[in-house]
Amino acid sequence: MKIIIIGSGLAGLSAGYKLCKSNEIIIFEKDREIGGMAASYCQDYTGKKYFIEKYYHHIFRSDSELLALINELGLERQMLWLKGKNAYFVDGKNYPMNTPPEILRFNPLSVTNLVKLGLLVFRIKIINDTTSYDRIKAKDWIIDNAGKSVYENFFAPLMKSKFGENAENISAAWLIGRVKIRSDRGKEGEKLGYLRGGFNSLIKSLEREITAQGGKILENKEITEIVIEGNIVQGVIADGTFIACDAVISTVEPGALDALTKGKLGALHETLQSIRYQGTACALIGLDKRLMENGNYWLNIKADVPFGAVIEHTNFMPFEDYGEHLVYVTSYFQNEKDVLWMQKEEEVLDSYLKGLEKMFPDFSRADIHWAKLFRRMDTAPVYEQGYLEKVLPFAAGPSGLYLAGMFSSTNYPERSMNGSIKAGFESANFFIKKDENCDVCWLD
Structure with missing residues (x-):
C-alpha cells in the first residue's frame, strides 16, 4: 500500500522504517535536511569534518526502544556511556549537583x-x-x-x-x-549515552534502510493539504499537485495538522487548536578553549541572562572527536512575538554572548571560531494542567489518517527521543492492524 509520511523527524523515520518492507513509503520534509529536532549541522572549521546536532541530545538508560533500534541498525559499537556533570548557577556561583x-x-x-x-x-x-x-x-x-x-x-x-x-x-x-x-x-552522578559520530548516524541509517526498500524521502518539499473526502483520506497536495495514497501518517504539530486537514477532523479540531507549543532558540558555538573549566556538561541558570541553560558538549564527549570546544546556549520562548523569534540571528547571538560574558569573566569573543543559531516554533508541547485530555490518538478518526509525534501518549508526561520513536512504531502498528483487518474482511 502507498503511505505518505509528513515529517522526517524520529517519529516519521521510525514509522517509515517499520512499514517500508511491505509498503510504498514516501516521506515529505519541508526543511532542506531530514531529522527534525534531531537534525545535525556539518562543520569542518578545524579541517576535521564532523556532525553535531543543532539541538543538544543524549540518551537515558531507560530509552529501551531507542537503544534497541540502535542495536538493530548495527550502531551499538558507536554507543558511549559517559558521566555528564551537572551544576546550578545561582547568584553568580556554580553549585555542582551530581x-x-x-x-x-x-x-x-x-x-x-x-x-x-x-x-x-x-x-x-x-x-x-x-x-x-x-x-x-x-x-x-x-x-x-x-x-x-x-x-x-x-x-x-x-x-x-x-x-x-x-x-x-x-x-x-x-x-x-x-x-x-x-x-x-x-x-558518582549520572551517566548519559551518546552515539560517537552523533545522532546523524542514526538518522542516516534509518534513511538508508527506507530507501533500500524503495522508499522515497523528499527534502524541501512541503505538503499543503491532506485531502479527506467522505471521512476517508484520499491523498495529499504538495506544490499544487494532488498525490493519491492509501494512508497518511502525520508527525507535524497539532496547529499545523489542523491547517492541513482544513478543520475536517470533527471533535479533534478543537483539541488541535487548544494544544500550545513553544519554540527554542539554540545557539551552537565553536570555541578555541573551554568555557566551563570545572568540566560541567550541563549548567542550569538562575541569573539575569537571556537563556536558561548552557551545555558544553565537549565536557561530555571527547574533544578529540571535534578538534574544538562546542557549547550550546539555549532558551525557550512562548509565541511568535517573542524577541528570540523576531530578532535577527546576529542580534540573538549578541545577546547570548553578552550573557556569557556576564557569567564567565574569562570568556572572550576572541576565542570564538564560529557561532550558529537554530530556531523552531514547534519544539515541544506546553504541558499545562489538564494536558492529558488533549493527548492525540494514533488513529485520528478519518480512515487512513494516523498521527505520531511529541503530542503522542508515548511522549507524555515528558517528551524524549525514545518517546518519538515509540510514537512512530505505534502509528505504524495501528496501520498494520487496520490493514490486516481489511484483509480479513476481504477474505470473508
Whole structure:
C-alpha cells in the first residue's frame, strides 16, 4: 500500500522504517535536511569534518526502544556511556549537583529544605502513574509537599527557563516525568549515552534502510493539504499537485495538522487548536578553549541572562572527536512575538554572548571560531494542567489518517527521543492492524 509520511523527524523515520518492507513509503520534509529536532549541522572549521546536532541530545538508560533500534541498525559499537556533570548557577556561583554530598552544599537552600527536596525526589521515584497529577499545578504540589522555599529557590527558576510565562500553569505530572527521567544516578552522578559520530548516524541509517526498500524521502518539499473526502483520506497536495495514497501518517504539530486537514477532523479540531507549543532558540558555538573549566556538561541558570541553560558538549564527549570546544546556549520562548523569534540571528547571538560574558569573566569573543543559531516554533508541547485530555490518538478518526509525534501518549508526561520513536512504531502498528483487518474482511 502507498503511505505518505509528513515529517522526517524520529517519529516519521521510525514509522517509515517499520512499514517500508511491505509498503510504498514516501516521506515529505519541508526543511532542506531530514531529522527534525534531531537534525545535525556539518562543520569542518578545524579541517576535521564532523556532525553535531543543532539541538543538544543524549540518551537515558531507560530509552529501551531507542537503544534497541540502535542495536538493530548495527550502531551499538558507536554507543558511549559517559558521566555528564551537572551544576546550578545561582547568584553568580556554580553549585555542582551530581552527588548527595554536592547537593547538600547547595547554599540557596537550608539543610532542612534540602532534606525536603530529597524526600520530594524520593517520592517522585516511587510514583508509577501520573494520571492523578495531571490536573494539579506543579507549583502548588511542590509547595504543598516541600515548602515555598524549595519551590522559589530551586524549581521556579528551572521551570521559568523551560516554560516562561506558562511556568506556573505546568502540571505536576510533567514535573514528575521530568524528574524520573533524570533520576538514574549512582554515587558518582549520572551517566548519559551518546552515539560517537552523533545522532546523524542514526538518522542516516534509518534513511538508508527506507530507501533500500524503495522508499522515497523528499527534502524541501512541503505538503499543503491532506485531502479527506467522505471521512476517508484520499491523498495529499504538495506544490499544487494532488498525490493519491492509501494512508497518511502525520508527525507535524497539532496547529499545523489542523491547517492541513482544513478543520475536517470533527471533535479533534478543537483539541488541535487548544494544544500550545513553544519554540527554542539554540545557539551552537565553536570555541578555541573551554568555557566551563570545572568540566560541567550541563549548567542550569538562575541569573539575569537571556537563556536558561548552557551545555558544553565537549565536557561530555571527547574533544578529540571535534578538534574544538562546542557549547550550546539555549532558551525557550512562548509565541511568535517573542524577541528570540523576531530578532535577527546576529542580534540573538549578541545577546547570548553578552550573557556569557556576564557569567564567565574569562570568556572572550576572541576565542570564538564560529557561532550558529537554530530556531523552531514547534519544539515541544506546553504541558499545562489538564494536558492529558488533549493527548492525540494514533488513529485520528478519518480512515487512513494516523498521527505520531511529541503530542503522542508515548511522549507524555515528558517528551524524549525514545518517546518519538515509540510514537512512530505505534502509528505504524495501528496501520498494520487496520490493514490486516481489511484483509480479513476481504477474505470473508
